[in-house]
Amino acid sequence: MAQQDERAARAPLSRERVLRTAVDLADEQGLDAVSMRRLAERLGVVPMALYKHVANKDQLLDGMVDLVVAGIAPPPKDAGWKDALRACVLAAREAMLRHPWARRVLEAQAAPTPVLLAYTDATIAVLLRGGLSVDLVHHAMHALGSGAFGFSQELHQPGPGPAPAPSPSVAAQLAAAFPHVVAVATSRPHDAGSVVGAGCDDRFEFEFGLDLLLDGVERLHAAGWSSSADAG
Incomplete structure (x- = not known):
C-alpha cells in the first residue's frame, strides 16, 4: 500500500488526476471534505500546484460534476x-x-x-x-x-437528516386531525x-x-x- 501511495505521489499532476482524486475524496467523505488543502495532501503536492489545473474551488466543483x-x-x-x-x-x-x-x-x-x-x-x-x-x-x-x-x-429545503418519528400520542393526534394526510403518508415505506x-x-x-x-x-x-x- 505504501508503495502504491509513493507511485501515486510521483505520478505527473494533470487536470484529470486532480478532478478524479477530488471525486474520490467527495465520494468517501462528502463534499464538505473537499478543499484545496485536503486535495493537495492526498495528491502529495503543495496547494499552489493545483491552481495550474483549476483556477479556484468553483472550477474544481464544476470539473468534478463534469466527470x-x-x-x-x-x-x-x-x-x-x-x-x-x-x-x-x-x-x-x-x-x-x-x-x-x-x-x-x-x-x-x-x-x-x-x-x-x-x-x-x-x-x-x-x-x-x-x-x-x-x-x-x-x-x-x-x-x-x-x-x-x-x-x-424538493419544494422545501430538507433538514440535515430525516425528521424524528413522533411519539405515539402525537401520532394519534395527527391521525385524528389529518386522517387523509396520514393515510397517504404512511401507505408505503420509502427505500x-x-x-x-x-x-x-x-x-x-x-x-x-x-x-x-x-x-x-x-x-x-x-x-x-x-x-x-x-x-x-
Missing part, C-alpha cells in the same frame, strides 16, 4: 424515444446515487458547463429523432427539469437506499413520476399538440 455527467451511459440506439429517454434518465440517477454530492453541485451552479450542455443536447436529440416537435420538446424538457439528471427537486438527496425521492417514486410525464408527452405527440393551439 460524473460524462460517465453517464448513453441511451440505447435501437430503442424508441420514450424507452431511450427513460433509460438515459435512469442512468443519470444511478450516477447520482454513486456520487450523492453531485446533486448539490448541480443545483448550485450559476450556469451549465459545456459538458452539461452536451448532455442536455443529447437528451433533446433523443426526442427530436423520435419525431417530436421542437415546441413539444421545449415544454417536455421544462417539465422534466432536474429529472433529466436523475433527481427531483432509503435509493433516495437521491433527502426526502422521499426514492427510486419507485422517481420512476412513477417519470413514467407519468413520459406517458403524457407521448399522448400529446400522438395528438399533434402545439403550444399555440393549446393557448388558443
Whole structure:
C-alpha cells in the first residue's frame, strides 16, 4: 500500500488526476471534505500546484460534476424515444446515487458547463429523432427539469437528516386531525437506499413520476399538440 501511495505521489499532476482524486475524496467523505488543502495532501503536492489545473474551488466543483455527467451511459440506439429517454434518465440517477454530492453541485451552479450542455443536447436529440416537435420538446424538457439528471427537486429545503418519528400520542393526534394526510403518508415505506438527496425521492417514486410525464408527452405527440393551439 505504501508503495502504491509513493507511485501515486510521483505520478505527473494533470487536470484529470486532480478532478478524479477530488471525486474520490467527495465520494468517501462528502463534499464538505473537499478543499484545496485536503486535495493537495492526498495528491502529495503543495496547494499552489493545483491552481495550474483549476483556477479556484468553483472550477474544481464544476470539473468534478463534469466527470460524473460524462460517465453517464448513453441511451440505447435501437430503442424508441420514450424507452431511450427513460433509460438515459435512469442512468443519470444511478450516477447520482454513486456520487450523492453531485446533486448539490448541480443545483448550485450559476450556469451549465459545456459538458452539461452536451448532455442536455443529447437528451433533446433523443426526442427530436423520435419525431417530436421542437415546441413539444421545449415544454417536455421544462417539465422534466432536474429529472433529466436523475433527481427531483424538493419544494422545501430538507433538514440535515430525516425528521424524528413522533411519539405515539402525537401520532394519534395527527391521525385524528389529518386522517387523509396520514393515510397517504404512511401507505408505503420509502427505500432509503435509493433516495437521491433527502426526502422521499426514492427510486419507485422517481420512476412513477417519470413514467407519468413520459406517458403524457407521448399522448400529446400522438395528438399533434402545439403550444399555440393549446393557448388558443
